[in-house]
Amino acid sequence: MTRTDAPALRCAGVGHGYPVDGRVVRVLSGVGLTAERAAVTALTGPSGSGKSTLLRILACLERPDEGTVEVAGTEAARLPARRRRALRRAHVGYVFQDPADNLLDYLTAAEHLALGARLRGAGTDAAGARAVLDALGLGHRAAHRPRQLSGGEQQRLALAFAAAGDSALLVADEPTAQLDRSATGLVLDALRHLAGRGHAVVVATHDPQVRGVADQVIELRDGSRTEV
Ligand SMILES: Nc1ncnc2c1ncn2[C@@H]1O[C@H](COP(=O)(O)OP(=O)(O)OP(=O)(O)O)[C@@H](O)[C@H]1O
Numbered sequence: 001m002t003r004t005d006a007p008a009l010r011c012a013g014v015g016h017g018y019p020v021d022g023r024v025v026r027v028l029s030g031v032g033l034t035a036e037r038a039a040v041t042a043l044t045g046p047s048g049s050g051k052s053t054l055l056r057i058l059a060c061l062e063r064p065d066e067g068t069v070e071v072a073g074t075e076a077a078r079l080p081a082r083r084r085r086a087l088r089r090a091h092v093g094y095v096f097q098d099p100a101d102n103l104l105d106y107l108t109a110a111e112h113l114a115l116g117a118r119l120r121g122a123g124t125d126a127a128g129a130r131a132v133l134d135a136l137g138l139g140h141r142a143a144h145r146p147r148q149l150s151g152g153e154q155q156r157l158a159l160a161f162a163a164a165g166d167s168a169l170l171v172a173d174e175p176t177a178q179l180d181r182s183a184t185g186l187v188l189d190a191l192r193h194l195a196g197r198g199h200a201v202v203v204a205t206h207d208p209q210v211r212g213v214a215d216q217v218i219e220l221r222d223g224s225r226t227e228v
Pocket residue numbers: 018019020027045046047048049050051052053054
């Protein structure tokens with residue numbers, strides 16, 4: 001059962017490995033964290049430390065070999081694939097690094113938000129969607145399709161799409177990696193705005209600018225948490 005008083009995300013003892021040349025290479029070990037609604041969590045660490053693997057597990061895109069992952073109060077790691085997918089659709093929005101991977105060519109910005117809400121089973125709230133686009137500096141882009149937007153605008157729309165329908169958890173994997181400093185600043189404003197609306201925002205990043213807006217910084221080294 002999904003509990004609304006539970007943290008948006010809590011994981012404990014998460015371990016994971018990948019098969020390589022007939023043996024399993026362990027890439028995560030004993031990772032635990034909590035991400036509350038209305039807070040930004042930055043996940044940092046050197047290349048290969050396991051950030052993307054952990055994000056996919058937290059977003060219920062991948063099942064961990066060990067440990068628990070609780071999303072909005074529901075244990076996800078051992079759910080059958082179909083129920084895990086339903087949990088993800090109801091509560092999790094995911095933003096990839098490459099703007100081109102996050103949006104649908106044939107939908108306008110406003111249509112993305114309507115689709116996002118529908119996929120989550122929420123009612124269409126055109127005024128609310130409009131307010132989010134305005135707050136993210138995309139009000140004048142409501143009728144535009146992704147190819148008419150800059151990379152930074154696409155990432156802000158991707159965040160709004162991922163948040164549509166009031167997802168508990170917004171997960172973004174290096175969302176500013178392909179952006180310049182000023183576009184990055186606007187994406188960070190968007191992350192803070194969405195956290196302010198009550199989403200738990202979890203971002204993997206190498207970017208010190210992103211760390212600067214985080215309420216909590218979690219560092220991975222060789223697949224385990226280190227103190228920062
Ligand atoms: N599907 C896979 N099969 C085998 N090994 C994998 C797979 N996905 C990731 N790995 C390995 O797991 C380790 C962690 O990778 P991951 O992408 O999670 O790290 P990361 O911290 O996100 O790195 P980066 O900052 O470079 O994106 C790496 O050694 C990577 O090569």
